[in-house]
Amino acid sequence: MFLREIIKMSERIQNHNQYPFDIPSIKLLDRLSFRKNVTFFVGENGSGKSTLLEAIAYQCGFNTAGGGRNNQYELSASEAKLGDFIRLSWMPKVTNGFFMRAESFYNFASYIDELAIEDPRIYQNYGGKSLHEQSHGESFLTLFKNRFGQKGIYLLDEPEAALSPKRQLSFISIIHELQKSGQVIIATHSPLLLAYPHAEIYNFNEGPIQLIKYEDTEHYQITRRFLENKHFYLNELID
Ligand SMILES: Nc1ncnc2c1ncn2[C@@H]1O[C@H](COP(=O)(O)OP(=O)(O)OP(=O)(O)O)[C@@H](O)[C@H]1O
Numbered sequence: 001m002f003l004r005e006i007i008k009m010s011e012r013i014q015n016h017n018q019y020p021f022d023i024p025s026i027k028l029l030d031r032l033s034f035r036k037n038v039t040f041f042v043g044e045n046g047s048g049k050s051t052l053l054e055a056i057a058y059q060c061g062f063n064t065a066g067g068g069r070n071n072q073y074e075l076s077a078s079e080a081k082l083g084d085f086i087r088l089s090w091m092p093k094v095t096n097g098f099f100m101r102a103e104s105f106y107n108f109a110s111y112i113d114e115l116a117i118e119d120p121r122i123y124q125n126y127g128g129k130s131l132h133e134q135s136h137g138e139s140f141l142t143l144f145k146n147r148f149g150q151k152g153i154y155l156l157d158e159p160e161a162a163l164s165p166k167r168q169l170s171f172i173s174i175i176h177e178l179q180k181s182g183q184v185i186i187a188t189h190s191p192l193l194l195a196y197p198h199a200e201i202y203n204f205n206e207g208p209i210q211l212i213k214y215e216d217t218e219h220y221q222i223t224r225r226f227l228e229n230k231h232f233y234l235n236e237l238i239d
Pocket residue numbers: 019023043044045046047048049050051052079187
């Protein structure tokens with residue numbers, strides 16, 4: 001483990017009623033500690049998961065539009081206002097790693113292609129060929145497999161967006177490999193990924209951000225109820 005705690009520097013914030021400080025989970029945030037190599041952020045759409053993940057990425061020196069320290073490709077880095085108002089506590093500090101969001105993966109792949117014009121050996125780190133020549137899911141998995149054994153912090157925003165349910169299950173093995181030498185923080189809506197057993201889950205839904213058990217998450221409960229009683233739900237939804 002590397003990142004131990006996030007501390008919000010409330011005293012520096014001038015207007016708590018302005019975005020992003022007015023998002024309920026962020027407003028009530030004081031400190032958030034990390035005690036496992038894998039941490040999930042869960043919560044409703046708009047509950048502030050990406051905002052906090054992006055702020056961590058910003059403080060790590062990663063491109064907040066996706067990528068690592070060295071991946072400063074041209075893509076307007078999205079606003080990272082919260083990043084200036086949090087402090088990260090490390091033990092020990094790492095600088096290696098990256099921030100990955102499914103929607104910016106395309107640009108990341110193009111950036112690697114540009115680097116490969118200068119030095120094709122870079123493809124060795126990405127499955128031997130352009131990420132554009134691999135399917136979205138394949139290239140995503142390739143990228144992570146190449147990080148096995150490296151110390152680093154990996155911040156992933158909804159990685160399931162690129163992955164079929166079967167590949168999401170493969171991704172659980174990838175998370176397990178990554179966390180042997182690295183730390184992984186994942187914002188997700190996937191009830192499959194969330195099942196990874198050696199993780200802590202932070203819930204962004206109600207009140208302050210709090211730990212929640214897998215079986216208590218809405219993601220687990222809704223999916224389970226739906227699969228157990230599909231016809232009841234569909235009747236409610238459609239009729
Ligand atoms: N640039 C912005 N200006 C104002 N409000 C914003 C801005 N970007 C995001 N928000 C709002 O901040 C809130 C939190 O957004 P955020 O993207 O962090 O949510 P999230 O939990 O990651 O959601 P999702 O699961 O849909 O990805 C949302 O209500 C969103 O509309």
